[in-house]
Amino acid sequence: MLKWIVFAPLIGAIINGLFGRRFLAHFGQKATEKLVGFIACASVGVSAALAGMVFLTRLLPLPKGERRITEHFFTWLKVGSFQADFAYLLDPLSGVYILFITGVGLLIHIYAAGYMHGDPGYYRFFCYLNLFMFMMLTLVLADNLLLLFVGWEGVGLCSYLLIGYYIKWDVAGSAAKKAFVMNRIGDFGFMIATFLVFTTFGTISFVTKNINGQEVQSFLAQVASSPTVAAGTLTAIALLFFVGATGKSAQIPLFTWLPDAMAGPTPVSALIHAATMVTAGVYLVARCSPVYVKAPTAMAVVAVIGAATAIFAATIGIAQNDIKKVLAYSTVSQLGYMFLACGVGAFVAGIFHVMTHAFFKALLFLGSGSVIHGMNNEQDMRRMGGLKKYMQITHATMFVGWLAISGFPLMSGFFSKDEILWRTWSTEALPHNWGRALWVVGAITAVITAVYMTRLMVMTFWGRERFTEARDDHHAGAGHASGGHGGGHGHHGRPHESGWLMTVPLIILAVLSIFGGYVGVPAALSMGRPNYFEDFLKPSVAQLEHATATHAAAPPAALMAQSEPHGATPAPESHGAGATAGATAGATAGATAQTAHEGGHDVETERLFTAISSVLALLGLAFGLVFFKRNPLWRAPKLLEDKYRVDEFYDATVVGPVENLSRDGLWKVVDVKIIDGLVNGVARLFAALAGALRYTQTGFARNYAAVILLGAIIVIGYFIVSVFGIRINI
Amino acid sequence: MVPLSWYLALSAVLFTIGVIGVLIQRNVISLFMCVELMLNAVNISLIAFSRLHANVTGQLFVFIVMAVAAAEAAVGLAIIIALFRSRETLNVDEADLLKL
Numbered sequence: 001m002l003k004w005i006v007f008a009p010l011i012g013a014i015i016n017g018l019f020g021r022r023f024l025a026h027f028g029q030k031a032t033e034k035l036v037g038f039i040a041c042a043s044v045g046v047s048a049a050l051a052g053m054v055f056l057t058r059l060l061p062l063p064k065g066e067r068r069i070t071e072h073f074f075t076w077l078k079v080g081s082f083q084a085d086f087a088y089l090l091d092p093l094s095g096v097y098i099l100f101i102t103g104v105g106l107l108i109h110i111y112a113a114g115y116m117h118g119d120p121g122y123y124r125f126f127c128y129l130n131l132f133m134f135m136m137l138t139l140v141l142a143d144n145l146l147l148l149f150v151g152w153e154g155v156g157l158c159s160y161l162l163i164g165y166y167i168k169w170d171v172a173g174s175a176a177k178k179a180f181v182m183n184r185i186g187d188f189g190f191m192i193a194t195f196l197v198f199t200t201f202g203t204i205s206f207v208t209k210n211i212n213g214q215e216v217q218s219f220l221a222q223v224a225s226s227p228t229v230a231a232g233t234l235t236a237i238a239l240l241f242f243v244g245a246t247g248k249s250a251q252i253p254l255f256t257w258l259p260d261a262m263a264g265p266t267p268v269s270a271l272i273h274a275a276t277m278v279t280a281g282v283y284l285v286a287r288c289s290p291v292y293v294k295a296p297t298a299m300a301v302v303a304v305i306g307a308a309t310a311i312f313a314a315t316i317g318i319a320q321n322d323i324k325k326v327l328a329y330s331t332v333s334q335l336g337y338m339f340l341a342c343g344v345g346a347f348v349a350g351i352f353h354v355m356t357h358a359f360f361k362a363l364l365f366l367g368s369g370s371v372i373h374g375m376n377n378e379q380d381m382r383r384m385g386g387l388k389k390y391m392q393i394t395h396a397t398m399f400v401g402w403l404a405i406s407g408f409p410l411m412s413g414f415f416s417k418d419e420i421l422w423r424t425w426s427t428e429a430l431p432h433n434w435g436r437a438l439w440v441v442g443a444i445t446a447v448i449t450a451v452y453m454t455r456l457m458v459m460t461f462w463g464r465e466r467f468t469e470a471r472d473d474h475h476a477g478a479g480h481a482s483g484g485h486g487g488g489h490g491h492h493g494r495p496h497e498s499g500w501l502m503t504v505p506l507i508i509l510a511v512l513s514i515f516g517g518y519v520g521v522p523a524a525l526s527m528g529r530p531n532y533f534e535d536f537l538k539p540s541v542a543q544l545e546h547a548t549a550t551h552a553a554a555p556p557a558a559l560m561a562q563s564e565p566h567g568a569t570p571a572p573e574s575h576g577a578g579a580t581a582g583a584t585a586g587a588t589a590g591a592t593a594q595t596a597h598e599g600g601h602d603v604e605t606e607r608l609f610t611a612i613s614s615v616l617a618l619l620g621l622a623f624g625l626v627f628f629k630r631n632p633l634w635r636a637p638k639l640l641e642d643k644y645r646v647d648e649f650y651d652a653t654v655v656g657p658v659e660n661l662s663r664d665g666l667w668k669v670v671d672v673k674i675i676d677g678l679v680n681g682v683a684r685l686f687a688a689l690a691g692a693l694r695y696t697q698t699g700f701a702r703n704y705a706a707v708i709l710l711g712a713i714i715v716i717g718y719f720i721v722s723v724f725g726i727r728i729n730i
Numbered sequence: 731m732v733p734l735s736w737y738l739a740l741s742a743v744l745f746t747i748g749v750i751g752v753l754i755q756r757n758v759i760s761l762f763m764c765v766e767l768m769l770n771a772v773n774i775s776l777i778a779f780s781r782l783h784a785n786v787t788g789q790l791f792v793f794i795v796m797a798v799a800a801a802e803a804a805v806g807l808a809i810i811i812a813l814f815r816s817r818e819t820l821n822v823d824e825a826d827l828l829k830l
Contacts (some may be wrong), residue, residue, distance in 0.1 A: 699826050706753050 001058070002071040005050045006137045013130035014268040020123020033122050036114035044109050044643060045135055048102035055095050061503040065539050067092055070143060070207055077146070078250035080711035081202055081522040083211045083508040089143035092288060096351060097140040102360045104275045105133050107505035111366050112267035114501030115373060125165060125265065132158035136276050145194045145204040148284070152190065152248065155277045156183045162272060163264040167242040180256040186247015186639060190284075200233055206287065220290040224542065231295065238291050238298030241284055242305075249281030249335045256647055258332055262324040266369030269324060274365050276332045282338045286347045286727050293345065299429045303343025307424075307441040310336030314516035316643045318455065319636030322379050323368045330405065331361055333445060337420055342441060344430060345544040346423035348534045350519045351458050355418035359516045360404035360413055363509035367398035368499045370506065371460060375467065380452045381456065382633055386465035393408035393503045395461050397510040404513040406450035409587035412517030418613040419444060419522060422606050429544050444618055451627075452619025459626040467495065522607050524606040548723025737778035744771035758810050758820045761804075769799050 016036050023032040026592065061068055072087040090098070109129060116125050135158055136698030139151025156179075156547065166557035198204050208217050223229065245251065250258035261273045272278070285292065285302065293300055310333045317329030334357050341350035357723040370380055372392050388395045421442050468498040497503070520533030639645070744767055751764030773792045780788025814820060 700823060702753055704821070709749060709753065 001054050002069065002141060003052060003073065005047050005054065006088065006141060007132060008043045008047040009130040009133035009137070010052070012040050013134060014126050015039050016123045016130065020127060024120075024419075024585055029118070029120070033113070034118065036123045036126050040130050041106065041109045041113060043130055044102065044106045047133065047137070051098045051102045051458060054090065054576050055099055057279060059090060059092070059095050062534075066285055067095075067295035067539060080085060081211060082198060082204075083209060083658045084144050084146040084204065085209070086147060087143045088141040089206055090141060091540050092537045093283070093351065094140045096355060096443070096537065097283060100355050101133070101136050101140065101276050104358050104362050105136075105271060105508070107508055108267050108271040108275070108362060108366065109506040111267070111270075111369070111502050114499050115369055116265065117499075120571075121165070121222070125162075128158055128161045128650035129268070129271070130611070132162070132272060139280055141727075143206050145197060145206075148287075149187075149190060149194065152244075152280060152284075153187065155272070155280065156180065156248070158327070158427075159183075159261070159272050159277055162268040163261045165264050165268065168264070173202075175257075175263040179257040181260050182254050183247045185253055186244045186706040187238040189243025189247070193237050193244065196233065196237050196240065197644065200229060200237070218583050219656060220288065220542075223294055233277050235295040235297050238288070238295040238551070239301060240293070241288055242302055245281030245284050246286075246305065247281075248310075248605070249339070249341060250332050251281070251305055251336065252312060255309060255313065255332050256643075256650065259325055259328040259643070260323070262328050266324065266365060269328070269360045270365030270369065273328065274361040278331065278335060279338065279354045281360070282335070282342065282350055285339070285342045286351055289342075289347045292342070293544055295540045296429065299343050299345065300434065301343070303427075303430060303434075303438055304340050305338030306336045306341075307445075308336070308629060310340060310445040311448070312336075312443050312644070314445045314452065315640055317638035318448060318452040321382050323364070323371065323381050323384075323460060324379055324450060324520060325391070326381075327361070327364055327368055328499070329334070330364075330449065330452065331357075333449065334361065336404070337417065337442065337445070339568055340424060340438060341420040344424050344435060344438070346420065346427070348537045349416065349419040349423050349542040351537060351541075356412035356416040356513075356516050360401045360411075360513040363397060363401040363506060363513050364405065364498055366502070366509065367401060368393040369395050369504050371398075371495075371500050372497045378467065383458045383461040383467050384634065386461045387495055388461040391461075391497045393506065396688050397506040398412045398457065398461065400510040400513050402453050403517055406453050406621055407446055407613060408547065408621065409614045409617070410517075412513050412515070414613070414617065415517035415520055415522070419520065419609050421446070421613055422522075422609045425609060426602070426605070432679070446613065446616050447620040447623075448711075450617050451624040454624025455628045458625070459632050461619050463629065487549045498511070512716055522606065526601045528634055616649075732777055734782055738775055741771045741775040741778070744768075744774065756821050756823055758813065758822050760808070761822060766799060766803070768796055821823055 004600055016039055018034070020036055023035055027035065054069070055086055058069055062068075062393070068089060068091040069538075070089050072085055074086050075083060076086045077084040082215045082411060109126075114127065115121055118280050119125065133153060135151050135154025137157060138150075139148055142148035152173060158177045163179055164172050166172045194204055197219050201222045203211065203216045203219050203222075205216075206220060208215060208218070208221070217225075223234065224328060247254045258278065262269050265274070269624050292302070311334035313329045313336060317333060320326045320329060334353070337348045338353050341353060362683070371384070371391065371394060374387070374394070375384065378384065384604055400411070403412040407414045421439060424435055424442055425439040427438075430438075479538070521529075522531050522534075523529060636639070738817055748766075748768030748771060750766045751767065755761050755764060773795055776788040776791050776795075780786060780792075810820070813825060817824060
């Protein structure tokens with residue numbers, strides 16, 4: 001069953017990739033669009049339906065600690081004691097991921113079917129998009145690091161192909177290359193970490209495997225149960241995985257590719273560069289959470305990088321004028337939040353934010369795509385304004401997304417962000433002051449988030465209509481998706497609402513953005529009912545060891561139970577009819593115990609912090625509304641508009657030197673002088689030799705005859721001297 | 731009876747004349763005749779040995795050599811005629827198409 005979830009999109013990709021061109025030649029653009037769009041959406045639809053079905057009918061009914069379904073196809077690599085299987089693992093963590101990947105993915109496919117209308121590369125686009133779905137699902141369902149890496153690289157490839165989708169547009173091509181190269185830097189860390197995991201633990205699998213007739217526990221379980229592994233090794237592994245994550249999830253220092261990746265079509269930005277692929281880094285960290293909880297240094301690095309990225313990107317986002325760039329920096333910033341959550345040990349909160357973010361950021365990107373579509377490929381917000389009148393559905397849905405991302409109370413983003421902030425404040429993974437300092441950073445970021453999103457809404461939908469104004473203020477740096485589609489740039493018609501293919505996904509995503517957060521309402525806000533989402537995910541991720549806990553012996557046991565569910569589970573061993581009730585009872589008991597353990601006043605504090613987050617969000621919204629309604633064309637400080645000149649900095653310190661070294665060192669000296677010299681030298685040597693030998697070839701037959709005679713005389717002379725000479729002697 | 735060494739000496743002298751002729755002659759017909767001379771020098775020594783050992787194998791060889799020589803003469807003369815027709819010369823040094 002799992003395999004069809006993964007392979008359905010691949011089938012779609014193969015059909016569209018191999019036959020799309022023929023369809024186009026035979027049926028013409030219009031029918032091809034229908035056919036290709038249908039195949040693409042149907043394949044993802046099948047995948048989404050199966051994912052939902054497996055999740056509801058097979059994963060959920062399992063008892064709480066044993067929720068893992070594995071599917072083994074074949075042993076992929078087996079060298080000595082190294083074994084990598086082509087096998088899938090579905091547990092709560094990957095379950096959540098496949099649900100929102102296929103769900104949001106389906107909506108975006110449908111949207112894209114409308115958005116890409118009229119594009120001659122329609123089939124190519126959907127081939128890549130389906131391939132992406134396949135790779136992403138492989139990534140999250142893989143049961144070992146190597147297969148995960150296949151998906152990891154696969155989504156990187158699809159990202160490259162789709163960023164550079166407008167192949168005739170230089171900007172898109174270089175953005176694609178930039179994304180690819182920066183991801184390679186991260187992948188280097190990933191690979192080294194994988195090697196380290198293998199040499200340290202003898203397995204790279206997430207589940208217990210039978211290798212050469214020997215039961216080998218997953219490396220995660222080994223980390224949790226054996227105290228023998230050197231802390232330094234664990235820290236190295238954790239940090240190297242995090243290097244991989246910074247590449248894929250656009251964290252400092254490897255974040256600059258993501259804003260440039262907006263050169264791709266907008267549905268791609270929504271699917272790959274907001275909702276799914278960029279959260280793979282968070283997935284990796286959460287998946288390897290047992291390693292992280294044992295490596296406090298790595299945790300601190302993750303938390304600090306996350307918080308720094310969050311505030312860094314948010315401040316840049318406030319100064320951008322390209323609607324997609326604002327959202328791109330917002331994505332980087334929100335990813336920073338997710339890593340902040342992981343770094344303070346709240347992996348579940350991080351995944352929760354991944355999910356809600358997938359909803360509202362996909363919504364915002366698709367909304368911006370709808371705006372760009374309606375404005376005939378205008379992306380500069382300074383030339384928008386007053387669009388509410390023309391695009392009511394887009395406006396209403398974007399409005400929801402705006403509230404959700406800003407953390408407006410009771411929207412999805414509110415719950416996840418509040419959870420992260422609270423966990424940051426109350427973290428036990430870091431020294432107390434650190435948690436508080438990071439909380440301040442996170443809180444400021446929350447305010448800035450509300451401000452820049454308000455700015456986006458004000459500049460785009462409200463206020464004066466600016467799109468009719470004279471165009472002589474044409475800004476050279478403004479981005480235009482002038483690549484493949486439309487092309488009619490310069491004179492705008494009236495802005496118009498997009499078709500139903502585009503608005504329906506927007507509406508569904510808006511609904512999800514409102515209600516998506518209710519699966520993870522914290523206990524403090526729901527009158528003691530345990531946080532369902534956290535409860536559900538807990539078996540998949542490691543919990544922090546309570547350093548301050550009174551019972552010192554208990555934590556390792558608890559940790560083992562979480563990492564390896566075959567061990568002692570908190571739920572009683574009941575089967576059949578009583579199983580569900582038993583599990584619920586166990587869960588409630590566990591939650592109660594935890595609440596009791598944390599103490600009563602913590603709940604009070606948590607409520608207080610929820611109130612603070614709400615106030616912060618409202619503050620940001622109010623400030624944004626007041627400020628930007630008055631002067632929507634406010635110019636941000638130059639440094640912010642220039643994105644802190646990070647790209648320039650990288651150009652000067654990395655790209656430039658590498659280029660110079662390659663040109664003046666590797667090319668002009670090593671290649672031209674040494675390598676070419678060697679090759680040409682050998683050729684010249686043989687040419688000289690041949691030139692000398694040429695003189696023996698006179699071309700006169702009699703000369704050759706003379707040589708034959710000479711040879712004959714020598715041979716005969718030899719025989720006379722040696723053979724007959726001996727006879728004569730006898 | 732004529733001793734064997736006389737036959738062999740004659741054969742060697744004829745063969746050497748043939749070889750030297752091949753090496754120094756430029757006229758293709760002279761070359762051709764020198765080759766025939768070498769063949770027949772060998773024939774003489776074959777006959778001589780055949781007689782010495784009272785064995786006909788050597789004579790059979792001579793027949794084969796004569797047959798081959800006849801075939802060679804036919805082909806060779808044809809080539810010479812073709813060569814003369816195209817180049818109007820019998821000097822082998824001028825047939826140097828293969829030379830670089």
